[in-house]
Amino acid sequence: MQTWLVTGGAGFIGGNFVLSAVAAGVRIVNLDALTYAGNPDTLKALDGHAQHVFVRGDIGDAALVARLLAEHRPAAIVNFAAESHVDRSIDGPAAFVQTNVVGTLALLEAVRDHWRTLPDGERDAFRFLHVSTDEVYGSLGESGAFTEETPYAPNSPYSASKAASDHLVRAFHHTYGLPVLTTNCSNNYGPYQFPEKLIPLIILKALAGDALPVYGDGRNVRDWLYVSDHCAAIRRVLEAGRIGETYNVGGDAERMNIDVVKTICALLDARRPRGDGQPREAQIRFVADRPGHDRRYAIDASKLKRELGWAPEVAFEEGIARTVDWYLAHEDWTQRVLDGSYRLERIGQGVAA
Numbered sequence: 321m322q323t324w325l326v327t328g329g330a331g332f333i334g335g336n337f338v339l340s341a342v343a344a345g346v347r348i349v350n351l352d353a354l355t356y357a358g359n360p361d362t363l364k365a366l367d368g369h370a371q372h373v374f375v376r377g378d379i380g381d382a383a384l385v386a387r388l389l390a391e392h393r394p395a396a397i398v399n400f401a402a403e404s405h406v407d408r409s410i411d412g413p414a415a416f417v418q419t420n421v422v423g424t425l426a427l428l429e430a431v432r433d434h435w436r437t438l439p440d441g442e443r444d445a446f447r448f449l450h451v452s453t454d455e456v457y458g459s460l461g462e463s464g465a466f467t468e469e470t471p472y473a474p475n476s477p478y479s480a481s482k483a484a485s486d487h488l489v490r491a492f493h494h495t496y497g498l499p500v501l502t503t504n505c506s507n508n509y510g511p512y513q514f515p516e517k518l519i520p521l522i523i524l525k526a527l528a529g530d531a532l533p534v535y536g537d538g539r540n541v542r543d544w545l546y547v548s549d550h551c552a553a554i555r556r557v558l559e560a561g562r563i564g565e566t567y568n569v570g571g572d573a574e575r576m577n578i579d580v581v582k583t584i585c586a587l588l589d590a591r592r593p594r595g596d597g598q599p600r601e602a603q604i605r606f607v608a609d610r611p612g613h614d615r616r617y618a619i620d621a622s623k624l625k626r627e628l629g630w631a632p633e634v635a636f637e638e639g640i641a642r643t644v645d646w647y648l649a650h651e652d653w654t655q656r657v658l659d660g661s662y663r664l665e666r667i668g669q670g671v672a673a
C-alpha cells in the first residue's frame with residue numbers, strides 16, 4: 321500500500337482528495353494546521369481508520385515535516401495547504417505570504433533534504449505535486465483561454481502568493497532536481513466547501529432568506545470544475561505526469577457569476593420553495609465590486625487531456641444540482657461551521673482547538 325503525505329487535507333479540496341484516496345486504497349498522512357478553513361467534521365468518516373494519520377501542524381515547521389517524512393516514507397507529497405480566499409488576502413495579505421510562500425519554501429527544503437537521502441528506486445519514484453490556481457495567469461478579455469505558456473500576471477495578494485509558490489516549486493526542480501509536478505486549476509465547487517466561497521455562500525444565504533450579494537455587475541466569468549474531477553486530475557498527474565511539467569485543469573464550464581447565482585436560486589426554489597412562494601432571485605443585490613476583480617478566467621486543459629487522458633466527468637448543471645442537494649442534506653455540517661463548533665472537534669491524534 322502506498323503512503324502519500326497530503327498537506328491541507330482538512331480543507332475543501334484536500335478533504336475531498338483524502339476521502340477519495342483512502343477509498344482508493346492509499347494510506348494518507350494528513351498534515352494540516354487547522355486554520356479557520358480546516359474542518360475536522362469533513363474527515364469524520366475516517367475516525368480510527370488505519371489508512372489515515374492526522375497530524376495538526378504547519379507546513380512551515382521544517383522539523384515536523386522532516387520527522388513525518390522519515391517516519392512514514394511517503395511515495396508522494398500533495399501540497400494543498402494554503403490561505404485560499406481572495407477577499408481575505410485583500411484585507412490581510414501577510415498571512416498569505418507566510419503560508420503560501422514562506423511555508424511552501426520550508427516544505428520544499430524539508431522534502432528536498434529527505435528526497436536526497438532516499439535509496440535509488442525510492443528516489444526515482446518520488447513525486448512532489450503542488451496544487452495551484454489559474455488565478456496566477458491574471459485576467460482575460462472576452463476571448464481566449466490560459467495555457468501552460470501564458471505568462472504569470474497575478475492581480476490579487478492571493479494569486480501573487482500562489483504565483484510565488486509555483487515559481488519556488490519550479491526552481492526546486494531546475495536547481496536541485498526535485499521531481500515536482502504543478503497543477504493550475506480553475507474554480508472548484510462541491511461538498512465540504514467553506515461557506516465564504518461563492519456557491520456555498522449563496523446556497524446558505526438563499527435558504528436563510530438573506531440578501532444574495534453579487535459583486536459589481538455580476539458579469540465576471542469563471543470556469544467551474546466539480547471537485548471530484550479536480551481530485552481525479554491530481555491523481556492522474558501524480559501517476560503519469562512528466563516531471564517538472566505544469567498541467568492546467570479546467571471544467572470547460574465558463575459561467576458568469578450572476579448566472580451561477582440564478583441557477584442556485586432556481587434549484588432551491590424547485591427543491592425547497594420559499595414560504596411566501598416568491599422566487600429567490602428577488603433576494604439578489606449587486607454590491608460594490610471587489611478591488612482589482614479579475615474579469616474573466618478560462619482554462620485550456622488540452623495538455624492534460626491529450627497527454628494523460630483526463631477529462632471532467634461532471635457537467636456544470638449536474639455538479640451544481642449535486643452541490644445544492646449536498647448542502648440541503650448536510651445542514652448539520654454547515655450549522656457547525658456557522659456556529660463555530662466545528663473548531664472544537666478532534667481528529668485522530670490532532671486536536672482542533
Ligand code: NAD
Pocket residue numbers: 327328329330331332333334351352353354355356357358359377378379380399400401402403404405419423451452453454482504505506507508509514
Ligand atoms: P481551503 O482554504 O478550503 O483549505 C486549506 C487548508 O489548508 C485548510 O485545511 C487549512 O487548515 C490548511 N492550512 C492553511 N495554512 C496551513 C499551514 N500553514 N500549514 C498546514 N495547513 C495549512 O482551500 P481549498 O479551496 O481546499 O484549496 C486547496 C488548494 O487548492 C490551495 O492551494 C488553493 O490555492 C488551490 N486551489 C483552490 C481552488 C478553489 O477553487 N478552491 C482552485 C484552484 C486551486
